[in-house]
Amino acid sequence: MSAPSDPRGGPADERLIAGRYRPTARLGRGGMGTVWRAQDQLLGRQVAVKELHPDGGGPAMAALREARAVAQIKHPHVIVVHDVVEQDGRSYIVMELVEGGSLADRLRLRGPVDAAEAARMGIALLGALSTAHRQGVLHRDLKPANVLLEEGTGRVVLTDFGIAQLPGTTTISEEGAFVGSPEYTAPERMQGAAAGPESDLWSLGALLCAALSGESPFHRDSLGGVLHAVVTDEIRPPAAAAPLLPVVHGLLDRDPVRRLGAPEATELLKAYVATGSTPVTPRTYTPTERVAVTGPASRPKRARTALVAAAAVVVLAGAGAATAVLLSSDDSGQGGGNAQAATGGGTTATVTASSAASVRPGPAGATVTVTASEPAPAGTAPAGYRTVRDPDGFSLTVPAGFTRTTDDRRVFYVSPDGAFRLGIRLQNSVSGGPLGVMRLADANGSSTNPGYRDGKVVATTHQGHDAALWEFSWNGFSTAEGPRHTYDESWDESGKMYDVWVSAPIGRRDEAKRHFDTALDSFTPSA
Missing domain, CATH: 3.30.200.20 (Phosphorylase Kinase; domain 1)
Incomplete structure (x- = not known):
C-alpha cells in the first residue's frame, strides 16, 4: 500500500521518528x-x-x-x-518549518526579482552570515536553494549548514573532496586555497546576480566550463544587476583581500533600498576582524575594496628614447569635460625624470612632459606603492614604478608596460557639477572611446562632497591594446572640480580596482 500523500508536497511517511x-x-x-x-x-x-x-x-x-x-x-x-x-x-x-519555497523555487516559477527585493534579501543574508562568521562558522554553500522565503512575511531564512565548517572540525568530505556548488563557490576554494568569510561573500555576489537575472553569472554547460568561468574568465554580471553593480563587483573580486566586506555591502544595499541608487562605498571604512576557520581571529587590516576606480590616459612613443606624445583623447573622454580640446599635432616632449616612461607607438597628440614628483615621507604607503606630493597641488599614493607625465591640463601616472593608466585633472567647478559633466561624457562616449559600451553614470559622494562615478568598457585605441575597462570619479571641493580615473585591460580589472582604491582614498588637495 502506498503511503498517503499531502497536497503541499511529496508522499507522506507512516514512520514515527524518535517516537515523536x-x-x-x-x-x-x-x-x-x-x-x-x-x-x-x-x-x-x-x-x-x-x-x-x-x-x-x-x-x-x-x-x-x-x-x-x-x-x-x-x-x-x-x-x-x-x-x-x-x-x-x-x-x-x-x-x-518555514512556510514557503526557496529562492530557487521562486526563480524557477516566477522569474527574477527586482533590484529592491534583491537588495532586501542581500541585507538579510549579510546579517545572517556576519553573525555566523563571528562564531567562526563558514556556511560554504550559499545558493538560491538554501535561501527560504517565508510566505506572508517575506522573511528571508538561510538554511542548510550541512557543509559548514566550524572551529576544530573537519569538513564532511573526509577524503578531501570538494564540497559545495561550483557556480556559487569562490575562486580561492576552487583552487584549494584556505577559505574564510570572504568566500561566503563571493557566493552572495553570485546569488544576487542569480536573483536579479535568473541564473548565476558562472553558469556553463559543463563543470569544466563553470570552473574556468569562476577562476579565469572575465566576470560579466548580468545587465539586470546594473542597479546593484557596485555591490556585485565588490563581492565578485577574485582577490579575497580586496573583496567587499559585509559592513560595506550592507551599507550600500541599505542606501539602495532607501534612495533607489547605490552610492560608492564610504572611504572612512574601518576593516572588521576576519574570522579564521579555527575561530575568531584578527587579520591584518586591508584597504577598502574599491567599487569605483578612475580612468587614465595612454602615453605613446614619439621619436627617440626621451620623446613622448599624448593621444588626442584620454580614456575617460571627459578629462574635465572637453578632452577633444587636446587634439592636434604631436610635439617632442622633454623628459626630466631620472628614467623615461615606457612609451608605445601611436598617433600624435598634445605635448607631454615627464617629470619627477616629490616623494612623501616614507612609511605612509602600503607595500608596492609610494605616496607622492605632486607639483600640480595634490598628493596621492600610486603603484611603485608608475611614471609621472603631464600635458597642459592633466597629470598621469603610467605603469612601465603602459597597461595601467592613472590620470588626475584639476579645474574650476563648472555648471552642472560632476554629475552633469559625467553624463555629457557618457553621451559622447562613442566619439571618444572606440567600441564604447556598458556606460553607466551614478551620483555619489567623495568624502562628503558631491561626486559622480562613470564606468564603461571599450575596445582600446588599437587592436594590439585590446579591450579595456575604465572607472572615473569626479567631485567638487572648495570651488574646484577634481577628476581621477584609471584604465586597464579588461582581464586585469581587479588590479585596476586596487590601484584606484589606493589613489582615490589617499588623494589630498594641497592647502
Whole structure:
C-alpha cells in the first residue's frame, strides 16, 4: 500500500521518528539528505525534519555538526534547530518549518526579482552570515536553494549548514573532496586555497546576480566550463544587476583581500533600498576582524575594496628614447569635460625624470612632459606603492614604478608596460557639477572611446562632497591594446572640480580596482 500523500508536497511517511515526529510530506531532497514536513506529536506543531542520507559521510557526525553550527547562530534570518535525533542508524535534524519555497523555487516559477527585493534579501543574508562568521562558522554553500522565503512575511531564512565548517572540525568530505556548488563557490576554494568569510561573500555576489537575472553569472554547460568561468574568465554580471553593480563587483573580486566586506555591502544595499541608487562605498571604512576557520581571529587590516576606480590616459612613443606624445583623447573622454580640446599635432616632449616612461607607438597628440614628483615621507604607503606630493597641488599614493607625465591640463601616472593608466585633472567647478559633466561624457562616449559600451553614470559622494562615478568598457585605441575597462570619479571641493580615473585591460580589472582604491582614498588637495 502506498503511503498517503499531502497536497503541499511529496508522499507522506507512516514512520514515527524518535517516537515523536511523523513525516507528512517530502519537501525536498539534496546531496546530503531529504527534508520532510512533519508533525511534532508531543508539542502539536509543524516542523521540518532533515533525514541525513546514510551514504552522506558519517551521518551522525554530520547531523551533530550541522546542528551545532546552527545552534551557535542566533539570528532572525538563520533557520532555528529544535532537536537532533537518531533512529535505525539514521540521523535527523529537526528544524523550524518555514512556510514557503526557496529562492530557487521562486526563480524557477516566477522569474527574477527586482533590484529592491534583491537588495532586501542581500541585507538579510549579510546579517545572517556576519553573525555566523563571528562564531567562526563558514556556511560554504550559499545558493538560491538554501535561501527560504517565508510566505506572508517575506522573511528571508538561510538554511542548510550541512557543509559548514566550524572551529576544530573537519569538513564532511573526509577524503578531501570538494564540497559545495561550483557556480556559487569562490575562486580561492576552487583552487584549494584556505577559505574564510570572504568566500561566503563571493557566493552572495553570485546569488544576487542569480536573483536579479535568473541564473548565476558562472553558469556553463559543463563543470569544466563553470570552473574556468569562476577562476579565469572575465566576470560579466548580468545587465539586470546594473542597479546593484557596485555591490556585485565588490563581492565578485577574485582577490579575497580586496573583496567587499559585509559592513560595506550592507551599507550600500541599505542606501539602495532607501534612495533607489547605490552610492560608492564610504572611504572612512574601518576593516572588521576576519574570522579564521579555527575561530575568531584578527587579520591584518586591508584597504577598502574599491567599487569605483578612475580612468587614465595612454602615453605613446614619439621619436627617440626621451620623446613622448599624448593621444588626442584620454580614456575617460571627459578629462574635465572637453578632452577633444587636446587634439592636434604631436610635439617632442622633454623628459626630466631620472628614467623615461615606457612609451608605445601611436598617433600624435598634445605635448607631454615627464617629470619627477616629490616623494612623501616614507612609511605612509602600503607595500608596492609610494605616496607622492605632486607639483600640480595634490598628493596621492600610486603603484611603485608608475611614471609621472603631464600635458597642459592633466597629470598621469603610467605603469612601465603602459597597461595601467592613472590620470588626475584639476579645474574650476563648472555648471552642472560632476554629475552633469559625467553624463555629457557618457553621451559622447562613442566619439571618444572606440567600441564604447556598458556606460553607466551614478551620483555619489567623495568624502562628503558631491561626486559622480562613470564606468564603461571599450575596445582600446588599437587592436594590439585590446579591450579595456575604465572607472572615473569626479567631485567638487572648495570651488574646484577634481577628476581621477584609471584604465586597464579588461582581464586585469581587479588590479585596476586596487590601484584606484589606493589613489582615490589617499588623494589630498594641497592647502
